[in-house]
Amino acid sequence: MGRYRPPRAKGSPYITPEGEAALRAELQALWKEERPVVTAAVQAAAGNGDRSENGDYIYGKKRLREIDSRVRFLRKRLEELTVVRDPPSDRGKAYFGAWVDLENPDGERVTWRVVGPDEFDLQAGKLSCDSPLGRALLGKPIDSEITIDSPSGDQYWYLLDVRYQPPA
Incomplete structure (x- = not known):
């Protein structure tokens, strides 16, 4: 072998x-x-x-x-x-560089920033755009439901907010 x-x-x-x-x-x-x-x-x-x-x-x-x-x-x-320096013209959708607020059906809320694969760091709240969740988020408008197929079963998230400035 x-x-x-x-x-x-x-x-x-x-x-x-x-x-x-x-x-x-x-x-x-x-x-x-x-x-x-x-x-x-x-x-x-x-x-x-x-x-x-x-x-x-x-x-x-x-x-x-x-x-x-x-x-x-x-x-x-x-x-x-x-x-990627400039935010997109449509700021109501999740694109690269956005901070997104998500909520799962259990009411757990998380905030992620969609970044490139060279800079992702889950501890710092940076999610790779190549990850399953990152790919599912790209192009989704606010109030969308996102479904991710994972080994443990489907995961559901609700897109609450999209920002292109860091959270205060």
Whole structure:
């Protein structure tokens, strides 16, 4: 049995201005701050003699490969992303970048922001536009009922409000 895994489908090429700034800050921190420190540590460890049993050297080289891989990914991804800066003209519907208020049949209310796959963070209330709920929300007007087919059965949500400015 091989280790082959088919490539993952690319996420949507959209990002909010805040998400782009965060990716650029991560790229800057990796390239200008962390990589020089790790490179200096590897260089110092290389001077200690036998590299085959030198943990600092081995793990430093591993970390350099991880940093270089992430830097390559970020540079390539930032080139292909489209920054969505302007809200749509129809502000009564949920589109990319919107803050949406939802309610389920149990009365539980949640607020999500529909963002790109590179910046989603459920703990921070950011929902990917590629997720099942994100896809179901796009283009829906206020007062719509949204149905999501999930492994545990259908989930129902009611779209209460759509805003294109952060909640106060």
